[in-house]
Amino acid sequence: MAVTGALLLAFVVAHAVGDLKFFEGRAAFDGYSQWLRTLGAPVLGRGWYLWLQRAVLTGAVLAHLAAATALTVRDKRARPVRYLHRPRATTGWAARTMRWSGVAVGAFVVYHVWDVSSAAGHPYRHLAADLRHWYVAAAYALAALVLGAHVAHGLHGAVRSLGGPGARRLSVALAAVVTAAFVAVPLAVASGVAG
Numbered sequence: 001m002a003v004t005g006a007l008l009l010a011f012v013v014a015h016a017v018g019d020l021k022f023f024e025g026r027a028a029f030d031g032y033s034q035w036l037r038t039l040g041a042p043v044l045g046r047g048w049y050l051w052l053q054r055a056v057l058t059g060a061v062l063a064h065l066a067a068a069t070a071l072t073v074r075d076k077r078a079r080p081v082r083y084l085h086r087p088r089a090t091t092g093w094a095a096r097t098m099r100w101s102g103v104a105v106g107a108f109v110v111y112h113v114w115d116v117s118s119a120a121g122h123p124y125r126h127l128a129a130d131l132r133h134w135y136v137a138a139a140y141a142l143a144a145l146v147l148g149a150h151v152a153h154g155l156h157g158a159v160r161s162l163g164g165p166g167a168r169r170l171s172v173a174l175a176a177v178v179t180a181a182f183v184a185v186p187l188a189v190a191s192g193v194a195g
C-alpha cells in the first residue's frame with residue numbers, strides 16, 4: 001500500500017508542479033507538454049517516456065487496489081462482528097471514506113485521461129476552453145479536493161509509525177499544497193483570471 005502510494009504521490013506532486021506552468025502562459029505550457037514527449041531522447045523515441053509512465057502508473061494503481069482489497073478482507077476477518085460503537089480514533093471522516101475517495105479519484109482519472117487525450121499538440125488551448133465550462137472546472141476542483149483528503153489520510157497512515165503530531169501535520173500540509181496547486185488552474189480559468 002505504502003510503496004505504490006508513494007509512487008503515485010510522486011507522480012501527483014510532479015503533475016501539480018507541471019500544471020502550474022499554465023500560469024506562465026501558452027508557450028510555456030505547450031512547451032512543457034512537448035518536453036514530456038521528447039523526455040529521454042535520444043535514447044527513447046518520441047512519446048516513449050509517456051507510454052512507460054502510463055504502464056508504471058497503471059501497474060501501481062492496480063497494485064494499490066489489490067493491497068487495499070487485501071487489507072479490507074483482513075480487517076473484516078479480524079472483526080467479523082461490526083462494532084456497535086466504533087473506536088473514535090480510527091473513524092475520522094477521511095478514514096471512513098478512503099475507499100470511496102480512491103474510487104472517485106480513479107473515476108476522475110479515467111475521464112481526465114480521455115479528456116486530455118484529445119488535446120494533443122495544443123493542451124493550453126484545450127484546457128482553457130474546457131475549464132471555461134463551470135461544471136468541468138467544478139469537476140476538476142472537486143477531484144483535487146477528494147484527492148487531497150485521500151492523500152492526507154493515506155500519507156498519515158503510512159508515516160504514523162514515525163510518531164507524534166508532526167506526522168499528521170506534515171501529511172495534511174503536503175496534501176493541502178498539492179490540492180491548492182490542482183485547484184488553482186480550474187479556479188483561475190473559471191473565474192476569468194487566466195486562460
Ligand code: HEM
Nearest residue numbers: 019033036054109113116123127140141144147182183185
Ligand atoms: C485538477 C487539475 C488538473 C489539471 C489542470 C490537469 C491537467 C492535465 C493535462 C493538461 C494533461 C496532459 C499533459 C500532456 O500530455 O501534455 C494531464 C495529464 C494527466 N493527468 Fe492531469 N490534471 C489535473 C489533475 C489530475 C489529477 C488529480 C490526476 C490524478 C490523480 C491527474 C492525472 C493525470 C494523468 C495520469 C495524465 C497523463 C495522461 C497520459 O498518459 O497521457 N491529473 N493532466
